[in-house]
Amino acid sequence: MTNLQTEDFSKWYLQTIQKADLMAYSPVRGCIIFKPDGYELWEHIQEEFNKFLRSEGIRNAYFPMLIPQNFFQKEEDHIEGFAPELPWVTEVGSEKLEEPLALRPTSETMIGSAFSEWINSYRDLPYEINQWANVFRWEKKTLPFLRTSEFLWQEGHTAHENEEEARVRTEKVLEAYADLIENFLAIPVYRGQKTPSERFAGAVDTYSVEAMMKDGKAVQAGTSHYMGTKFAEAFDIRYLNRENKHVYAHTTSWGISTRLIGSLIMVHGDEQGLVFPPKIAPTQIVLIPVGPWKKNPAILEKLTALKTDLVDKGYRVRIDDTDNSVGFKFNEWELKGAAIRVECGPRDLENEQAMVKVRDLDEKVAVPFNELEHHLDRELTAMQTRLLENARLRNKENEHYDIETLDELKAHIEASKQANKTPGFVLIGWDGSEETEKQIKEETGFTTRNIPFEVPVEKTVDLVSGKPAKHTVWIARAY
Amino acid sequence: MTNLQTEDFSKWYLQTIQKADLMAYSPVRGCIIFKPDGYELWEHIQEEFNKFLRSEGIRNAYFPMLIPQNFFQKEEDHIEGFAPELPWVTEVGSEKLEEPLALRPTSETMIGSAFSEWINSYRDLPYEINQWANVFRWEKKTLPFLRTSEFLWQEGHTAHENEEEARVRTEKVLEAYADLIENFLAIPVYRGQKTPSERFAGAVDTYSVEAMMKDGKAVQAGTSHYMGTKFAEAFDIRYLNRENKHVYAHTTSWGISTRLIGSLIMVHGDEQGLVFPPKIAPTQIVLIPVGPWKKNPAILEKLTALKTDLVDKGYRVRIDDTDNSVGFKFNEWELKGAAIRVECGPRDLENEQAMVKVRDLDEKVAVPFNELEHHLDRELTAMQTRLLENARLRNKENEHYDIETLDELKAHIEASKQANKTPGFVLIGWDGSEETEKQIKEETGFTTRNIPFEVPVEKTVDLVSGKPAKHTVWIARAY
Numbered sequence: 001m002t003n004l005q006t007e008d009f010s011k012w013y014l015q016t017i018q019k020a021d022l023m024a025y026s027p028v029r030g031c032i033i034f035k036p037d038g039y040e041l042w043e044h045i046q047e048e049f050n051k052f053l054r055s056e057g058i059r060n061a062y063f064p065m066l067i068p069q070n071f072f073q074k075e076e077d078h079i080e081g082f083a084p085e086l087p088w089v090t091e092v093g094s095e096k097l098e099e100p101l102a103l104r105p106t107s108e109t110m111i112g113s114a115f116s117e118w119i120n121s122y123r124d125l126p127y128e129i130n131q132w133a134n135v136f137r138w139e140k141k142t143l144p145f146l147r148t149s150e151f152l153w154q155e156g157h158t159a160h161e162n163e164e165e166a167r168v169r170t171e172k173v174l175e176a177y178a179d180l181i182e183n184f185l186a187i188p189v190y191r192g193q194k195t196p197s198e199r200f201a202g203a204v205d206t207y208s209v210e211a212m213m214k215d216g217k218a219v220q221a222g223t224s225h226y227m228g229t230k231f232a233e234a235f236d237i238r239y240l241n242r243e244n245k246h247v248y249a250h251t252t253s254w255g256i257s258t259r260l261i262g263s264l265i266m267v268h269g270d271e272q273g274l275v276f277p278p279k280i281a282p283t284q285i286v287l288i289p290v291g292p293w294k295k296n297p298a299i300l301e302k303l304t305a306l307k308t309d310l311v312d313k314g315y316r317v318r319i320d321d322t323d324n325s326v327g328f329k330f331n332e333w334e335l336k337g338a339a340i341r342v343e344c345g346p347r348d349l350e351n352e353q354a355m356v357k358v359r360d361l362d363e364k365v366a367v368p369f370n371e372l373e374h375h376l377d378r379e380l381t382a383m384q385t386r387l388l389e390n391a392r393l394r395n396k397e398n399e400h401y402d403i404e405t406l407d408e409l410k411a412h413i414e415a416s417k418q419a420n421k422t423p424g425f426v427l428i429g430w431d432g433s434e435e436t437e438k439q440i441k442e443e444t445g446f447t448t449r450n451i452p453f454e455v456p457v458e459k460t461v462d463l464v465s466g467k468p469a470k471h472t473v474w475i476a477r478a479y
Numbered sequence: 480m481t482n483l484q485t486e487d488f489s490k491w492y493l494q495t496i497q498k499a500d501l502m503a504y505s506p507v508r509g510c511i512i513f514k515p516d517g518y519e520l521w522e523h524i525q526e527e528f529n530k531f532l533r534s535e536g537i538r539n540a541y542f543p544m545l546i547p548q549n550f551f552q553k554e555e556d557h558i559e560g561f562a563p564e565l566p567w568v569t570e571v572g573s574e575k576l577e578e579p580l581a582l583r584p585t586s587e588t589m590i591g592s593a594f595s596e597w598i599n600s601y602r603d604l605p606y607e608i609n610q611w612a613n614v615f616r617w618e619k620k621t622l623p624f625l626r627t628s629e630f631l632w633q634e635g636h637t638a639h640e641n642e643e644e645a646r647v648r649t650e651k652v653l654e655a656y657a658d659l660i661e662n663f664l665a666i667p668v669y670r671g672q673k674t675p676s677e678r679f680a681g682a683v684d685t686y687s688v689e690a691m692m693k694d695g696k697a698v699q700a701g702t703s704h705y706m707g708t709k710f711a712e713a714f715d716i717r718y719l720n721r722e723n724k725h726v727y728a729h730t731t732s733w734g735i736s737t738r739l740i741g742s743l744i745m746v747h748g749d750e751q752g753l754v755f756p757p758k759i760a761p762t763q764i765v766l767i768p769v770g771p772w773k774k775n776p777a778i779l780e781k782l783t784a785l786k787t788d789l790v791d792k793g794y795r796v797r798i799d800d801t802d803n804s805v806g807f808k809f810n811e812w813e814l815k816g817a818a819i820r821v822e823c824g825p826r827d828l829e830n831e832q833a834m835v836k837v838r839d840l841d842e843k844v845a846v847p848f849n850e851l852e853h854h855l856d857r858e859l860t861a862m863q864t865r866l867l868e869n870a871r872l873r874n875k876e877n878e879h880y881d882i883e884t885l886d887e888l889k890a891h892i893e894a895s896k897q898a899n900k901t902p903g904f905v906l907i908g909w910d911g912s913e914e915t916e917k918q919i920k921e922e923t924g925f926t927t928r929n930i931p932f933e934v935p936v937e938k939t940v941d942l943v944s945g946k947p948a949k950h951t952v953w954i955a956r957a958y
Contacts, residue, residue: 024596024597026542026543026589026593027547027550027592028545028546028547028580031543031544031545032543033540033541033542033543033593034540034541034542035540036538036539036540036608038540039538039539039540039541040538042541043539059515059518059519060515060518060519060522061512061513061514061515061517061518062512062513062518062521062631063505063512063513064505064507064510064511064512064629065510065613065629066507066510066566066629067507068506068507071506083572084572084573085571085572086571086572087545087568087570087571087580088568088570089566089567089568089569089582090567090568090569090570091566091567091569091579092564092565092566092567092617093563093564093565093617094563100570101507101566103568110505113506114503114505117503118503129515133613134544134612134613138571138572150543150544150545152541
């Protein structure tokens with residue numbers, strides 16, 4: 001039997017997200033439709049991250065989507081980075097606009113302009129705000145969820161009195177992203193700093209959490225930027241400081257997006273379809289009557305009562321009482337990533353038990369009715385932990401620490417290919433030059449992911465130049 | 480003392496929403512910034528309406544914002560209605576697009592095209608979906624919250640087997656809007672059917688809930704449309720029915736928007752600022768230490784403990800321990816519409832009590848600490864009911880049933896003006912002709928609001944033509 005996930009990961013991904021009804025293509029280039037199961041994943045991420053924001057006193061706001069052309073011209077690096085991808089509104093009705101308006105790719109400029117009006121004194125600082133919004137980046141190659149022309153995200157923007165406070169915010173948010181992604185999405189992340197060439201357009205420093213997909217490729221799962229006073233200077237965000245002087249604020253911005261949905265699927269999915277960590281699964285428990293259940297109404301009654309109890313306890317539960325065959329239903333709910341399946345037929349009812357199947361385990365176990373809720377609760381908790389642990393173990397297998405030269409890297413990639421394995425993440429020494437990054441990218445397709453905060457193995461020599469390494473860096477192929 | 484709200488309602492509105500920090504103007508024509516207190520109102524409306532959607536099994540999804548030009552050409556009335564207000568993306572980067580893309584003013588076309596692919600059999604019906612999104616209508620005259628070039632809304636779209644089921648959905652949603660607006664926002668509404676000239680572009684029937692502002696003008700607060708098979712024909716939404724024939728589905732759509740925020744302010748606000756029904760107030764309870772509280776740390780400790788208790792019970796509570804004067808704080812929180820203010824100073828602490836002031840009541844009462852939580856709970860509930868009742872009473876005063884001719888209407892308007900009163904809502908007889916509507920609008924600025932489901936007084940003669948009335952209709956000036 002062929003294993004599509006191993007044979008052709010990208011085909012498996014595209015088939016699975018469509019068969020499982022997470023998305024549909026749209027008539028607009030690179031824009032997808034988030035169908036209810038796909039969108040619900042985003043809603044859960046929103047709820048969860050809003051908890052962090054509330055705990056920090058960072059409130060949500062909403063800024064206009066259209067950005068005047070002259071705003072982009074105020075920060076040189078920013079416009080350079082985004083210009084080729086910007087869609088422009090040039091007409092309304094049949095009238096030409098005097099100044100074209102861009103569809104926001106991010107809102108530093110719009111929010112910077114607002115901050116300059118709202119922030120006057122050190123008493124106004126820190127000024128911290130978040131926005132959930134749609135953004136647009138017309139990229140050449142698109143991939144559902146991971147790279148779409150329109151996507152959904154949150155973007156936080158803050159202004160501070162000094163560098164230290166701004167850096168604390170940048171770091172704290174990065175840690176909140178790591179916490180969300182590891183403990184809610186069950187995806188282990190690599191925390192670190194981006195190299196200058198991979199920084200956000202206009203940032204002084206960019207930090208990221210990177211995730212490894214099942215095929216060994218990387219996804220930049222969240223980024224947090226320290227802007228220094230660059231945007232403050234461009235948009236005149238000045239305030240009267242404690243010494244009664246007008247000085248520039250230090251700003252930050254940070255974001256996570258619907259890319260996380262793609263990562264979720266690529267990290268946990270299997271040959272049968274989607275696998276979701278219970279905390280985010282749109283269907284945590286599916287109840288399926290089996291055997292000649294239609295002749296025995298007590299079965300559906302039992303499951304309905306069980307559903308009510310479980311829903312009251314806060315679980316997301318569905319009953320599948322359609323006319324489809326039991327086999328079809330089992331496949332369907334495995335495909336859709338229901339975390340646990342509970343079956344009940346006439347004999348089960350007689351024995352006062354149900355059969356319980358956890359999505360990522362092989363065995364099916366009989367559980368007495370009076371232990372069922374407790375059992376489900378325990379299994380959901382265990383599954384959440386297990387998915388994270390499994391991903392950690394897989395990551396470990398695909399991390400490589402002993403590659404010292406570009407030739408060794410090429411040999412490693414070739415050997416991996418021969419063995420039908422992923423080349424994974426490779427930890428290298430880097431002399432800090434852009435030439436090294438460029439050459440690696442051109443010759444292998446690997447890009448620098450980040451300079452880890454905690455270096456697993458210190459590398460002393462640059463992979464390409466052989467010069468002394470300034471940093472130890474993760475490199476990988478990336479989505 | 481002048482009363483700005485009575486003297487110049489529009490000036491009062493614009494001043495209040497800015498002073499209370501609900502919004503800010505943006506550099507983009509007609510687009511506003513929803514600041515945190517303004518945006519939070521929308522978040523509460525979302526949470527509340529999502530409960531209805533969940534109870535009906537209607538799930539949220541997200542569709543692309545950009546709509547290809549050819550989509551608009553498929554339904555004649557639809558394009559005619561929206562064409563003048565559509566912003567167009569014509570370029571990306573520096574390249575011209577082959578086909579311009581409109582910024583959605585509403586998504587019937589995009590969702591209709593998706594429905595035609597997703598709906599194949601009667602087994603797929605009803606197909607019911609909702610979207611929370613930003614939409615664009617470049618209207619000539621804009622007003623913060625009530626009419627902005629970009630606004631936020633929810634749009635529900637459903638497809639059904641037959642007219643009856645579609646009409647049931649249309650009506651049920653309208654009733655859900657009425658319930659939300661009356662029982663959550665404390666705004667009484669007028670339920671009814673729009674006249675043909677006021678229908679949604681492309682609808683067979685449009686129903687609305689209308690609200691009366693404090694100045695007597697109307698706001699169309701929510702609409703629900705029965706489309707018949709018009710959009711199904713335009714987008715080929717056909718399905719195999721129970722008789723194995725391919726037939727068109729019957730569709731509906733319905734929406735409420737950030738206009739509701741404007742209505743909320745215009746219905747409940749007073750000279751001191753915002754007044755919010757407790758269920759939606761961003762600050763339900765504000766705790767303010769008074770007297771020489773800084774010398775007596777036990778006061779702030781007491782308030783902090785109280786806050787913790789109240790937050791645990793699910794209330795939205797703030798403590799104002801800034802350096803501002805007490806007088807400033809009282810004004811500030813009245814302006815921002817905190818529903819209840821709790822004060823505690825040294826003597827209160829000694830007497831184990833706090834002073835409680837409800838936003839819309841004059842007296843301030845002493846409440847023993849041990850009765851405080853119960854008292855606050857009761858007062859919040861009472862305030863919610865009272866605001867709705869007060870609005871109902873005011874509406875009654877501004878409803879006019881005895882105006883039989885256009886001359887009488889003009890005289891009524893003139894008399895109201897002389898008395899510095901609003902002409903309010905006027906119930907008239909209507910012969911069903913567009914000419915009547917046109918003449919009333921041209922000569923008085925009044926427009927037909929809706930044909931009420933429950934007619935308070937049956938009118939028998941058309942206001943303008945004197946012909947027998949086909950309908951009894953509410954007319955008013957409207958935002």
